[in-house]
Amino acid sequence: MLLCPSATSTSTATYAVNYCFSVGDTVSGNRDASNVRGLFPAHRPVGIRQITDGTSNTIAMSEHLITQFNLGSQSAGTLIEVEKGTATGFSGLATNPQQCLGAASGRYYLDPTVVKGKRGWRWTDGQIEKIGFTTVLPPNAPSCIDGSNANGDGSNTIMPPNSNHPGGVNALRADGSVSFVSETIDTGDVSLPTVSSGPSPYGVWGALGSKEGGEAVNY
Numbered sequence: 736m737l738l739c740p741s742a743t744s745t746s747t748a749t750y751a752v753n754y755c756f757s758v759g760d761t762v763s764g765n766r767d768a769s770n771v772r773g774l775f776p777a778h779r780p781v782g783i784r785q786i787t788d789g790t791s792n793t794i795a796m797s798e799h800l801i802t803q804f805n806l807g808s809q810s811a812g813t814l815i816e817v818e819k820g821t822a823t824g825f826s827g828l829a830t831n832p833q834q835c836l837g838a839a840s841g842r843y844y845l846d847p848t849v850v851k852g853k854r855g856w857r858w859t860d861g862q863i864e865k866i867g868f869t870t871v872l873p874p875n876a877p878s879c880i881d882g883s884n885a886n887g888d889g890s891n892t893i894m895p896p897n898s899n900h901p902g903g904v905n906a907l908r909a910d911g912s913v914s915f916v917s918e919t920i921d922t923g924d925v926s927l928p929t930v931s932s933g934p935s936p937y938g939v940w941g942a943l944g945s946k947e948g949g950e951a952v953n954y
Contacts, residue, residue, distance in 0.1 A: 737858070741838045741899045744799055746929045747809050751855045755868045755896060757794050757910065759944030760937050762871060766863050769932035772935070772945040773870070774909060778859060778866035783909075787947040790909035794943045797868055797906045797916070802852030809847035816842050818897035819888070820850040821864060821878040828881050832871045832937075833926040835879035837892045853887030854878075854894075862887050868896040870944025871927060871937050874904040875918040891932040901914040909946075916940075 737752035758765045759773025769779045774795050776785070786793050802819050811816060822838035837845075844850045859864050864880065864887040875897045880889030896916075899906045903917040923938030934950045935941025942950035 739798055739898070742798070751803075752866070753798050754843060755797055755799050755855075755857060755866050756796055756883075757767055757944055758863060758869055759794075759946065760870050761927060762832060762869065762893060763891050765867070765869065766888065767890055772931075774946055775867065777863075781946065785946060786909055786946060788942070788950060789910065791796070792943065792950075793820040793909045793946050794870060794916075795907050795909045797874070797904050798898050799854050799868065799894075799896050800898065801855035803856060804852040804937055806851035806883070807848055809850060810903045811846070811848055813847040813910050815850050817843045817877040818899075820844060820847075820852050821854070821880060821894070822846075822893075823849050823883045823885075823889075825879050825881050827928050828893055829929045830880060830895055831926055831928070835872060836925070838879055839877045840911050843924055849883075853910065856887065860887070862889075863892050863894055864889050864921060867892075868894045868929045870935075871929070873893070873918050873920050873922050874898070874916055899909065901903050902920065906943075916943075945954045 738752040756775035757773040758771040761771040876895045881891040921938035927936040
């Protein structure tokens with residue numbers, strides 16, 4: 736019941752799920768932070784009264800494809816779709832998330848040797864790389880981490896949701912409604928640094944991710 740029928744996996748889906756939790760537009764320290772802009776910080780629950788933007792305006796869960804391959808296991812020239820891996824070796828993603836877009840050309844990562852696949856495994860592990868997503872880059876954009884952690888333990892991450900659905904992903908809002916989010920959704924200016932309070936700099940997508948940013952979402 737935790738595997739989307741349309742999803743694919745790069746290996747047997749033992750202990751794996753396709754559904755993931757939003758940390759919103761928080762990038763810095765989003766693996767371990769007790770307070771993130773989204774609904775699912777690592778160590779502290781969020782109550783309805785904290786969702787001051789409104790439950791219908793706040794995204795809670797989405798989906799991602801399950802991937803399982805090690806960093807450095809893919810040789811140069813291998814084609815890895817952006818939905819099926821995470822690029823490593825970045826620095827300062829929270830200051831300039833746009834640099835993550837440079838990891839890919841079109842639908843494929845440029846350097847497969849710095850890409851790993853650790854998404855969807857061990858839901859109870861709690862690592863954002865495995866079971867979380869961010870609302871910074873749009874759905875089906877590249878995923879990236881600061882540093883070169885070879886496991887699923889990146890601490891500063893950009894993890895867009897992704898799927899095999901043409902053009903976007905399904906998303907659950909905090910009011911229990913489900914809607915389709917297009918990969919062309921407005922993301923504002925992704926060259927700007929992340930913020931800890933106030934409106935998101937990342938357009939409608941960032942606003943959907945923040946629970947108390949004070950944005951008026953019309954989507």
